[in-house]
Amino acid sequence: MWQRLAVGLVIFFTLALFFVIMVSGAYLKRPFGSDDDVVGRMKEVSAAIDKSRWEEAEKAAHKLDVAWKKVSARIQISSEKDELLKFGESVQKLKASLKAHDRGNALLEIAVLRSTWGELR
Amino acid sequence: MSESLVVAVRAVMAFFTLLIMTRLLGKKQLSQLTFFEYIIGITVGSIASSMTVDLTSQALPHWIGLIVWVFLAWVLEIITLRSRYLAKLLDGEPVVLIHNGKILERNLAGTRFRMADLMEQLRQRSVFNPADVEFAILETGGQVSVLKKADREPVTPRDLNIPVQYAGIPTELIVDGEVIDQNLQQVNLDRNWLLGELAKLGLTDPKQVMYAALDTSGKLYVDTYHDRLGNPTVDISDYQGPN
Numbered sequence: 635m636w637q638r639l640a641v642g643l644v645i646f647f648t649l650a651l652f653f654v655i656m657v658s659g660a661y662l663k664r665p666f667g668s669d670d671d672v673v674g675r676m677k678e679v680s681a682a683i684d685k686s687r688w689e690e691a692e693k694a695a696h697k698l699d700v701a702w703k704k705v706s707a708r709i710q711i712s713s714e715k716d717e718l719l720k721f722g723e724s725v726q727k728l729k730a731s732l733k734a735h736d737r738g739n740a741l742l743e744i745a746v747l748r749s750t751w752g753e754l755r
Numbered sequence: 756m757s758e759s760l761v762v763a764v765r766a767v768m769a770f771f772t773l774l775i776m777t778r779l780l781g782k783k784q785l786s787q788l789t790f791f792e793y794i795i796g797i798t799v800g801s802i803a804s805s806m807t808v809d810l811t812s813q814a815l816p817h818w819i820g821l822i823v824w825v826f827l828a829w830v831l832e833i834i835t836l837r838s839r840y841l842a843k844l845l846d847g848e849p850v851v852l853i854h855n856g857k858i859l860e861r862n863l864a865g866t867r868f869r870m871a872d873l874m875e876q877l878r879q880r881s882v883f884n885p886a887d888v889e890f891a892i893l894e895t896g897g898q899v900s901v902l903k904k905a906d907r908e909p910v911t912p913r914d915l916n917i918p919v920q921y922a923g924i925p926t927e928l929i930v931d932g933e934v935i936d937q938n939l940q941q942v943n944l945d946r947n948w949l950l951g952e953l954a955k956l957g958l959t960d961p962k963q964v965m966y967a968a969l970d971t972s973g974k975l976y977v978d979t980y981h982d983r984l985g986n987p988t989v990d991i992s993d994y995q996g997p998n
Binding site: 713 | 757758760761764765768771772810811812813814815818
């Protein structure tokens with residue numbers, strides 16, 4: 635009786651653990667420190683673009699890249715590889731747009747980043 | 756991003772989920788599966804493999820798909836256990852293919868079973884002439900069960916009224932050098948008795964024994980790691996090369 639219950643509990647907790655791992659992305663993409671706040675960095679870049687402060691925007695984009703690398707390593711188990719690649723690519727495109735002071739493309743990439751970020755789980 | 760790491764983690768999750776789910780589905784052997792259950796097995800395996808290596812999609816939808824498929828298979832299993840009507844509807848019924856040596860062509864055609872398939876199945880059951888068959892029945896799992904005509908069956912001790920001793924399942928007492936105390940207790944014996952029996956055979960330690968079992972007539976079978984077969988032993992290899 636107790637053995638059956640123990641086996642049942644082990645099975646339940648094993649399946650529950652797998653489920654938690656597979657949905658962990660939604661929690662793990664949140665910032666745990668000062669250098670992995672992707673959403674905060676995106677806002678910084680966006681605000682700098684609005685004020686046409688290109689140097690400030692470039693610095694924020696660099697920090698966004700650093701933050702993204704940390705977060706992507708954490709959520710890679712639960713997320714789609716294509717979404718991760720898409721986000722990383724958009725960050726690089728954003729950096730290039732800021733370097734060229736291309737406001738239109740920079741805003742476009744920010745929009746893509748926000749949309750992709752919402753898809754990441 | 757380490758793809759290999761992600762694949763490894765996903766593989767562990769798929770492996771253990773599949774293990775748990777297949778245990779849930781019972782102990783049916785492959786030969787007992789109906790065609791549909793066979794397809795379910797293939798589909799579930801395919802989902803597990805996608806979950807492991809298809810990194811373009813999340814693991815969760817695959818995992819949910821896996822669990823739902825197994826759950827539905829389990830529900831069907833329960834339904835067929837409880838309702839004979841639905842069991843017939845879902846699993847089908849055995850079909851007679853030969854009766855009294857006569858092949859029932861209509862039944863054969865209805866099951867899409869070719870004559871060559873039937874003869875192959877008969878040969879596998881040591882029947883080379885359909886005339887020797889009283890009944891050949893195609894089971895729901897695709898196997899053919901054969902009942903030979905009474906005069907084609909081998910003679911048994913019962914036919915000749917010869918008394919035979921009861922033969923049950925032998926009780927394993929030593930496996931891989933390890934004494935199984937639980938089985939010794941079941942037959943009301945102990946280690947001292949076992950060691951005494953081994954000593955009679957010149958064995959001082961159960962570790963020398965690969966397998967020992969007690970049959971229902973009380974005879975102890977012992978196989979040691981050291982096989983004293985003499986030289987030369989029988990060589991059944993028919994071609995040179997590594998064994």
